[in-house]
Amino acid sequence: MATSKARLARGRLAGEIFRPQRAWLAARLPGVLVCVTIGLATTFLSDHYGGPVMLYALLLGMAFHFLSQEGRCVAGVDFAARTILRFGVALLGARITAGQVMQLGLGPVLTVIAGVVLTIAAGRLLARLLGLERELGLLTGGAVAICGASAAMALAAVMPRSGHAERDLILTVVGVTTLSTIAMVTYPLLVTSLELDHAAAGVFLGGTIHDVAQVVGAGYIISPETGDLSTVVKLMRVAMLVPAVLAFSLLFARSASGGQTGRLPMLPGFLVAFVLLVLANSLGLIPAAVTGAASDLSRWCLVTAIAALGIKTSLEKLAVVGWKPVALMVGETLFLAALVLTAVLLLGVGG
Template sequence: MTVIAISAVNNRVRELAPGFMVSLIAAAAASFLSEHYGAPVMLFALLLGLALNFLSADGRCKPGIEFTARTVLRIGVALLGMRITLEQIASLGWKPVALVVTLVVVTILVSVVAAKALGFQRLFGMLTGGATAICGASAALALAAALPHHKQKEHATLFTVIGVSALSTLAMIIYPMIADWMHFSPQQSGVFLGATIHDVAQVVGAGYSMSTETGDIATVVKLMRVAMLLPVIVCAAMITRRAGFDAGGKRPPLLPWFAVGFVLLACLNSTGWVSTAVQGAVNDLSRWCLVISISALGMKTQLKELATVGFKPIALMVGETVFLVLLVIALMHWM
């Protein structure tokens, strides 16, 4: 039995290795380009994946690309839990927590309604609204993993990743100017940047470009938004269960395993037992898993199909971003 099991594992590894390795190479190239040219690594990974999409039709690479786009993605989402501690959230008091919960819930609800009004499925509104309200490309990938299977889901996911990456890069440049123009204090600037910019890396870049205090507060507020990923994933999973069955004919679990891993790692990180070196290693591994998986998603997409999305999805994402900024400014004034 042991020999049979080892043989099966070896066969599975051989089957998945070509697709996984080409996704890994694309991710490494994306990281190199990001470090040297300053653009979001997710965007480079996606573009390189799109350039290699012919490989998904190849018999040798296809199984590994499918595995990477699905399973490696979920591993990366689970590992995001190591970024968060309960102490970080408690240190800011109840007002930022209330602000984050409100902005996430309201932004997603408004996005769902707006998507329906524009003729899209409500789930597309949840995908774009979650990416805007929580943590950009990472949230888009996590929600896509939890949402019901649909033939257009991968195209919607890739479009969302492109949109939030581009908007987040613009926000990193423009939002500090808005904070200065509105004469925010360093604390207020940190809350504003952390609550409005989509991706963690851009939040860090914008916050520390203003001051160390602003950067610290912006990072913690952003991580509070990342923590909202878990309840939103649970809601998405409940929608999946109501929808019935997925493509494989199995009823999806109420709480996906990667969501369980996310909360367990967050709790473990909150104990203080995890060393800084281990935290850094897990965060780096999470980042690599997400970058590798987005390159694989790009390989599964045909450019001519992605180019048919039209103007309405762009308008939806820009509208969500502007709405989020106005909502955060209003909530900051009210609180």
């Protein structure tokens, strides 16, 4: 009898201890499950019928916008759009090693660095010329320059949460995903018509196409050698996410403080995790099976986060932005393509 009472008391104590955790989980689980379900559906569509899974997840998520207004799914959708997003970006680090970067040689590395820096600067300038906000120019420039939708979400995570922040992120994801798909089809035709060799073609494709999946698709259309090199060049661009996010953190922290310099802001946790995973992978501490699992999990997290962003998006708000953001992203894409093509043709990068 005494033993039974003691067990009952311990059970009640454990229930009291874990009650906040259960309440936290119960509040977020419905929304997260909705986002995961949308991710599963869009992955099925992409695998069986082709097309970019990110764009499918975004569009299908928009059909469930009503879930973001009120009800049990709101907290989970917000959690997926922010926390799961950052976790997915951090896991991208497991795909990169310092050895992959060193294999490229100096020319492609300098081309990638110049492409990222100058494209972000061009985005800022084009935004000013078009009368758009500075934040949109920087966000789209970073997305075009680095790794498409993944970069857009990572950069947006450290930018100010203004009234237009989510709308700008959705515009950027839709724009760069669409342009990346177009590039996957047209850029192989361009490098073939220019009669670029495998190395030069790999540098051009990996240095210009926005999303990793589209780079892989375009590269292996040309040849296995081009596909391998274009993937490594693309991963070098993904690695540029670290200094870009850090620079954005410093820029907007300074803007928020009225331009005064002071203590450096703390690094975002997901950026620290990204760097640690790159270092661990470079030192061979992560087995190949774990790297593959981390890559798959990262992809699922990003698709889930994109579905959440779609749910939070109002088509009515998107309809009022006009043609200027589209012109901005097209201009940035053409600028990056011209820059890398000049390096390949005139400077012999990759040749």
